[in-house]
Amino acid sequence: MALRTTTRRRQLGVTMRKLRIQKGMTLEEAGRLVGVSKATVSRYETQEGPVKWLVVEALCRVYGVSDAEREAVVTLARNARQQGWWSSFVDFIPESMNLLLTLEDEAVRENHFASVYVPGLLQTRAYTTALQKANEVPLTQDEIERFVDIRMKRQEILLRPKPPRLWAILDEAVILRRVGSPAVMREQLGQLLGANESPHITLQILPFSRGAHAAALGSFVIIGAVEPSLDVVYIDFHTGSVFLEKDEELERYRLAFEYLQAQALDMEASSAMIHRALKEL
Numbered sequence: 001m002a003l004r005t006t007t008r009r010r011q012l013g014v015t016m017r018k019l020r021i022q023k024g025m026t027l028e029e030a031g032r033l034v035g036v037s038k039a040t041v042s043r044y045e046t047q048e049g050p051v052k053w054l055v056v057e058a059l060c061r062v063y064g065v066s067d068a069e070r071e072a073v074v075t076l077a078r079n080a081r082q083q084g085w086w087s088s089f090v091d092f093i094p095e096s097m098n099l100l101l102t103l104e105d106e107a108v109r110e111n112h113f114a115s116v117y118v119p120g121l122l123q124t125r126a127y128t129t130a131l132q133k134a135n136e137v138p139l140t141q142d143e144i145e146r147f148v149d150i151r152m153k154r155q156e157i158l159l160r161p162k163p164p165r166l167w168a169i170l171d172e173a174v175i176l177r178r179v180g181s182p183a184v185m186r187e188q189l190g191q192l193l194g195a196n197e198s199p200h201i202t203l204q205i206l207p208f209s210r211g212a213h214a215a216a217l218g219s220f221v222i223i224g225a226v227e228p229s230l231d232v233v234y235i236d237f238h239t240g241s242v243f244l245e246k247d248e249e250l251e252r253y254r255l256a257f258e259y260l261q262a263q264a265l266d267m268e269a270s271s272a273m274i275h276r277a278l279k280e281l
Contacts, residue, residue: 009051011102012076015230016056017045018245019063019073034058053077069227076106097150099243100223103232104157109165109224111257113215117179118188119168120151121158122195122203127188128152130180158201164224167202168195169260175205175277182281189278196271204264205273214259222253 020030020041031041036055043049044056056077060070104110112119118127128151132144139147157164175192178185196203206213221234233244233253244250265273 011099012051012056012073013045014245015073015076016059019060019065020045023063025063030059030062033062051077066227066229069229072225072227072230075226097241100234100241101154103223103225103234103243104154104164106225107157107164107223108226110167111222111224112166112168113171113220113257113260114168114174115171115215115219116174116177118170118174118192119221121155121166122168122192123151123155124184124188124191125152126184127179130184134179158198163200165200167204167261169204169206169257169264172205172207172273175274178281186278186281189274189281192274193271193278196267196274202267203270204261204267205270206260206264207273210263213263214256220253220256222250222257 020027023030027041027045028038031038034055035058040055041059044051044059053074057070057074060073065073110121112121117123117131120128123131125148128148129144132139132147158166170192175189179188192203195201219236223232223234225231229247231245231250233249235242235244244253264270
């Protein structure tokens with residue numbers, strides 16, 4: 001039985017094509033400069049088949065990427081055959097989540113703006129369960145439990161010796177919208193307060209009183225790689241998800257997040273607002 005193409009391998013393919021196009025090279029030109037065929041360079045970009053990290057490193061040098069970026073891409077190539085912890089769920093989760101989990105597993109930082117619900121990395125089990133039960137497509141109890149298990153497993157990246165730096169900005173609506181029972185919301189708000197005490201988590205609330213803001217189109221996540229040029233913006237729509245990686249797209253969302261940071265309350269005032277919401281339940 002053939003091995004399933006890993007998400008890391010697909011990500012590597014997308015990255016190699018992006019770097020070559022940024023350099024303005026054809027497949028033939030790139031192959032000639034590193035001593036491989038045009039077909040080989042193409043195969044490395046098609047997201048399928050084995051790769052040799054030495055060839056990937058040589059291509060990165062030809063493309064003129066920075067040392068940090070080259071190291072990040074070579075590491076991706078070395079791990080291209082590695083299946084993530086979520087491989088056992090691969091027949092259950094959509095492809096977009098497969099890619100999200102891969103990017104998140106290797107992220108060094110994540111910047112979240114949440115306009116509707118608490119970000120998945122900060123949700124309690126009861127809150128996540130309530131969200132799944134509210135799905136417009138009815139789910140079985142087993143399906144709900146699997147979705148919840150995946151989300152809880154995702155949160156383990158925050159327990160690593162060197163966890164990613166998480167910066168979450170929540171619209172005030174997030175802490176006022178009651179998901180599940182009052183008890184569920186009390187637990188969830190308590191978890192947010194605890195998260196804001198963590199040295200690697202920053203939590204801000206964007207109050208209604210601040211008016212219009214820089215992310216009127218909704219929630220988004222900037223998933224940060226070791227090398228910033230490999231960052232990806234993740235947007236989860238009601239009908240699917242998209243990943244943005246073009247330089248102009250990244251710059252737009254980074255700028256939006258900077259404006260949101262400036263508009264939102266500081267950590268202390270944010271915790272105070274969460275405390276008030278908690279008392280009103």
